[in-house]
Amino acid sequence: MDLLTFGKTGWGDELFYATLMTIAVSIAALLIGFLFSLIFTPLKLSNNKFLNFVANSYTTVIRGVPELLVIYLFFFGGSGAIMYVASIFGYFEYIEINAFITGSLAIGIISGAYSTEVFRGAIQSIDKGQFEACKVLGFKKHIYFLKVIMPQMLRLAIPNLSNVWQITLKDTSLISVTGLVEIMRQSYIAAGSTRDPLFFYSFAAVLYLMLTFFSMKLINRLEVKYSRGF
Amino acid sequence: MATSLPKLLSAAVVTLKLLSLSLIFGLAIGLLFAILRLNKNPIINKFAYGYSYIFRGTPLLVQIFIIYFGLGQIEYFRSTFLWVVFKEPYWCAIIAFALNTGAYTSEILRSAFQTIKPGIIEAGKSLGISNKIIFYKIQIPVAIRQSLPAYGNEIILMMKGTSLASTVTIMDLTGAAKHIVSTTYKPLEVFLLAGGIYLFMTFLIHNLIKYLEKKYSFQ
Numbered sequence: 001m002d003l004l005t006f007g008k009t010g011w012g013d014e015l016f017y018a019t020l021m022t023i024a025v026s027i028a029a030l031l032i033g034f035l036f037s038l039i040f041t042p043l044k045l046s047n048n049k050f051l052n053f054v055a056n057s058y059t060t061v062i063r064g065v066p067e068l069l070v071i072y073l074f075f076f077g078g079s080g081a082i083m084y085v086a087s088i089f090g091y092f093e094y095i096e097i098n099a100f101i102t103g104s105l106a107i108g109i110i111s112g113a114y115s116t117e118v119f120r121g122a123i124q125s126i127d128k129g130q131f132e133a134c135k136v137l138g139f140k141k142h143i144y145f146l147k148v149i150m151p152q153m154l155r156l157a158i159p160n161l162s163n164v165w166q167i168t169l170k171d172t173s174l175i176s177v178t179g180l181v182e183i184m185r186q187s188y189i190a191a192g193s194t195r196d197p198l199f200f201y202s203f204a205a206v207l208y209l210m211l212t213f214f215s216m217k218l219i220n221r222l223e224v225k226y227s228r229g230f
Numbered sequence: 231m232a233t234s235l236p237k238l239l240s241a242a243v244v245t246l247k248l249l250s251l252s253l254i255f256g257l258a259i260g261l262l263f264a265i266l267r268l269n270k271n272p273i274i275n276k277f278a279y280g281y282s283y284i285f286r287g288t289p290l291l292v293q294i295f296i297i298y299f300g301l302g303q304i305e306y307f308r309s310t311f312l313w314v315v316f317k318e319p320y321w322c323a324i325i326a327f328a329l330n331t332g333a334y335t336s337e338i339l340r341s342a343f344q345t346i347k348p349g350i351i352e353a354g355k356s357l358g359i360s361n362k363i364i365f366y367k368i369q370i371p372v373a374i375r376q377s378l379p380a381y382g383n384e385i386i387l388m389m390k391g392t393s394l395a396s397t398v399t400i401m402d403l404t405g406a407a408k409h410i411v412s413t414t415y416k417p418l419e420v421f422l423l424a425g426g427i428y429l430f431m432t433f434l435i436h437n438l439i440k441y442l443e444k445k446y447s448f449q
Contacts, residue, residue, distance in 0.1 A: 061425075064386070066389075068394060069393055069407070069425055072404070072407070076411060077417040171289075173292060174291060177397065191299065197299035197300045198300035201296040205296065208292060
């Protein structure tokens with residue numbers, strides 16, 4: 001247990017900050033994912049075949065390719081691509097992108113593909129009469145979306161979004177390959193310097209279990225809140 | 231690009247081998263734990279629930295690292311015959327994958343068993359068929375049919391999971407792509423090519439499952 005003390009001798013404080021980093025990356029990735037689904041869900045539901053195709057390719061490709069490969073592509077390919085663009089504008093220095101930004105962007109794009117599917121499913125399972133009623137009552141488009149469709153959609157989407165959150169949280173462990181010090185990377189460092197991998201990786205597993213456990217408790221509360229009246 | 235394609239394709243075979251072995255072991259583990267979950271003894275079904283909760287609640291990467299780096303640390307363990315298996319990264323990866331997919335599979339099969347209409351089982355009983363035969367000849371085939379769509383998703387998730395084998399020095403598709411990138415410094419082309427191969431495999435698995443669903447549908 002002295003391995004977990006706070007201060008210079010133990011790894012407690014390092015692992016504590018690493019856990020905060022995992023939470024920060026997960027939340028950033030989830031929000032980036034929501035941004036992506038904000039763009040792609042309407043495309044999926046639109047009547048235009050081309051827009052449908054664009055949104056479908058996004059979700060199919062991302063869900064069909066390993067997360068680790070996406071992260072490698074962003075991390076190793078990302079700086080190359082940016083340097084190429086910069087070279088067009090006459091900037092030839094080496095550019096390194098921050099691991100937090102690339103990591104949360106890569107996981108965010110993956111998370112976005114899953115949440116797009118969740119939002120699409122939720123909107124499609126809202127009774128058609130609701131849309132028609134709004135039109136008949138002459139509501140403006142953004143008002144009927146915010147006041148009528150959104151609340152019903154959220155109620156249907158929250159249980160599935162909690163799955164997306166779990167997937168996103170677990171995917172952040174893969175960012176450790178880029179050197180960002182989150183739970184997995186910190187355990188790797190600690191295991192390397194103390195030669196006690198069994199203890200540190202098991203402790204990492206416990207940390208992840210605690211994160212999933214407590215976030216599920218929180219999400220269940222949200223679920224209760226949004227299903228009032230049903 | 232032309233030189234890296236054959237290397238990537240032969241690495242894709244490694245990925246498929248990893249996938250099929252983990253699925254075979256995982257299905258056996260999943261079936262076992264699904265049956266334990268349905269057991270009326272609270273200790274047994276709590277144990278099965280704990281197993282699936284732990285393996286579904288932690289990242290696959292942690293599980294591989296515990297098995298590959300962690301278990302080798304135990305002195306006693308290294309002197310047993312099991313060490314022959316656990317010193318190989320290849321088998322460690324397969325064990326981790328099988329335990330992981332086993333947890334998800336047990337959940338899929340459990341819910342499939344629970345959604346079987348009691349009428350089917352009662353019909354079997356009233357025809358005087360023994361419990362054992364009802365289980366093997368009625369419950370299992372129906373449960374397999376019920377769980378095909380969800381299991382198809384699990385196969386695709388597992389295929390993506392095998393990319394983590396590259397973190398324990400195995401040259402699967404992702405590992406080989408990373409190796410080629412480290413010698414050619416062409417990350418975009420090589421990773422996109424590897425992604426294309428993964429996508430093609432996903433496509434094949436997806437269609438295979440669709441075909442099986444049609445073949446085994448009741449209607």
